[in-house]
Amino acid sequence: MEVHHHSHTSRKKWTHYFWEFLMLFLAVFCGFLAENQREHFIEHQREKEFMNSMLSDLRSDTAKSNSVHQTFSIVVQHIDSLIPLLQGEMAPSEKALNIYQHTVYLNYYNKWSYSDRTINQLKNSGNFRLVRNKKVSDMIMDYDGYVRNFVESMQNSYILPQWTNLNEKGMEIFKSSVFRKFFLSFYGENAPLQLPPPPYFLTTDNNKIQQFINICEQYAVAAEWFNINVKKAKSMAEKLDSTIRKEYHLK
Secondary structure (H helix, E strand, C coil): CCCCCCCCCCCCCHHHHHHHHHHHHHHHHHHHHHHHHHHHHHHHHHHHHHHHHHHHHHHHHHHHHHHHHHHHHHHHHHHHHHHHHHHCCCCHHHHHHHHHHHHHHHHCCCCCCCCCHHHHHHHHCCHHHHCCCHHHHHHHHHHHHHHHHHHHHHHHHHHHHHHHHHHHHHCCCECHHHHHHHHHHHHCCCCCCCCCCCCCECCCCHHHHHHHHHHHHHHHHHHHHHHHHHHHHHHHHHHHHHHHHHHHCCC
């Protein structure tokens, strides 16, 4: 009868298991660090993409600010020239051409269009956390709040109703054919202002004219106030633009 001897492997020391655990832990930990670093890199790239998009929006806002400010400045200038003509001792029909030359510009209106694409993306999708620069983040929120509350809101609730009222009251005094022919010049026909056949006005009633003058004054105040807010928004946009370029090293 043969006797078989079972071979016995030597028992591993606890240090062997410790090193196995340590190597496994380090592998997992290094993988975690690599993944975390990759996520940080991706988020940083997205942050820079948002900032580049923000710069594009700010350039658009600045251009719109210039255009809006110029439009309302022109309107106020024509109101200031028109009012003395309506208040003079001469009957309005005797200076009809000068009156209409200023009145046609009261139809001008330039709507502020807020370029809020990037800001909405940051707010609505929870991506504001990607803007790690607190200074930039605070400036973006301040700018957004100012534009919405002091430019957009004022335009919709104050400027537009005043402009509508001004034109409605003007239609009770002035003939629309003059405005229609004058605005043909904006479509390449270069049509000079032409007076209608006499009588030049629908009415020369002093009460209606005085009411119209009062509305002109109100609209001039509103337009000047609005321009102050637009100028402030432009200044904030320019400062935000400069800060983003500096903080993110963008051209």
